[in-house]
Amino acid sequence: MIRILSSPASIGVTDSLSLPPAEQRIADALVSSPVLYTYPNEQQLRFEIALRARIVQAAVDLAKSRARFAIFRFSRCNSQFWERDERGGFQLRPGVPPSKAIGDIFINSELYAFECATAIVIVFYKAVLDTIDTSAFDRLFDRLLLYDWHTDRDLGIQTKKSKHFLPGDCLYFKNPEFDPATPQWQGENTIYLGDGLFYGHGIGIQTEDGIIAALNRKRKRGATKSAYLLSEITQVNFAYLSQFSRPLDGFRFPLRSSFIAGTLGSAAFLRR
Template identity: 80%
Template sequence: MIRVLSPINFDVSSSFSLPASEQRILDALVSSPKLYTYANKHQLRFEIALRDRIVRAAGELAKSRARFAIFRFSRCNSDFWTRDERGGFRLRPDVTASEAIQDIFVHSERYAFECATAIVIVFYKAVLDVIDPAAFNRLFADLLLYDWHTDRDLGIQTKKDEHFLPGDCLYFKNPEFDPLTPQWQGENAIYLGDGFFYGHGIGIQTKEGIIAALNRKRKRGATKSAYLLPDITQVDFAYLSQFARGFDEFRLPIRRSSFIFGTLGSAAFLHR
């Protein structure tokens, strides 16, 4: 269910609609048993757009030629990044963060990294797609891609929650992984919607597909299956919304037969 604290327009005509991929995000928010609260319609519109771009960026990385590699064997395009002794990628001082993130998707064959770094790359690419490039370069001027190391302005946060939406990152834990391949102790994955996830090194799979892939990486004699943790990792949608590129006037496109909507004071509610 959605709650918007400031007044918002509802559009029950057929003259206005979100793109299909964004409508799917709105439908997921409305249908969730959780209450999602927004200070204003701009924050809601931004989160819908950013979640959609996270899903798109994950799909692009899945189709790219970037490879899975442990930190020791990671690689990057030296025209944009300096690889440090840990296997992380630090932004070169003579290029912008936006150029460097774009290059991962343009010259993907020059890159190899593990799954946590892949998720962070997806988040940065999605944010770049929806905020002003100058703001992106200012916020992330000292970019370092290494494991879960992120700039504080990305606002990465992990919380306990079993209700996830497209654009959320989840973690599949493999409790009896083979100690010879510790990189398979788990898999970070972006939920794409419709029951599918993207995990770097495994690809686009269902929940069962990712669990099966991890189970093949267990130690000899293992009896405990991999499983999905009830944790969700997200960027700070509300904070990042202040740097958004301009959106058109936002009216919630709704179908009276599908949604229940109403107001309480200045707050608007929308649910199934």
């Protein structure tokens, strides 16, 4: 369910201002969720929908790219944009705009190899790049380092307990009895794409059962405990990043006949 704290009068049924299909699916998921999502205004809601859609698209694009899975020791990158450090991380070269360096991962993907946590961070950065002003991106992330879950504080990575997730959320599959010889398979960081599908670097786009089955094949001999999906989600800070948004189309939340809108004071509520 969605709660918008201001401008409830602008909530109404409309066909002419409906969202693109990828964004409409996310709007539908927000409205249908048993979790209450609260926004100060419609524009911040609009930004989150747009950014979530771009996270999903960036994950699909990375899955289709020629970037490979590799543990840190064997990671690789395009040296024109990045310096590979002794840990296997990628440090932005001096004078290189971070927007160009992130974009290059998707343009010259065959030059890159990294593990699953770095892949998720790359997806987040690419989605943010596609949603906020480019000059703001270059200013916010001018000391970019891609290494495991190391992220710039302006990305605002947050992890919280929850059994409910939306397209664009990062979820973790834990493999409690992984093979010690391949510790990289102790779990898999994934992006939820919607429609029951997840992207995990090194595994690809799979259902929940597909991710679990892939991890179970990486368990130690005699293992009896299955891999499983943790009840936690990891997200960027949508509210903070929204202040750097590129201009978005005028927004009036497109209700469908199956949506119920109510008001309480200055707040509007949307649910299925």
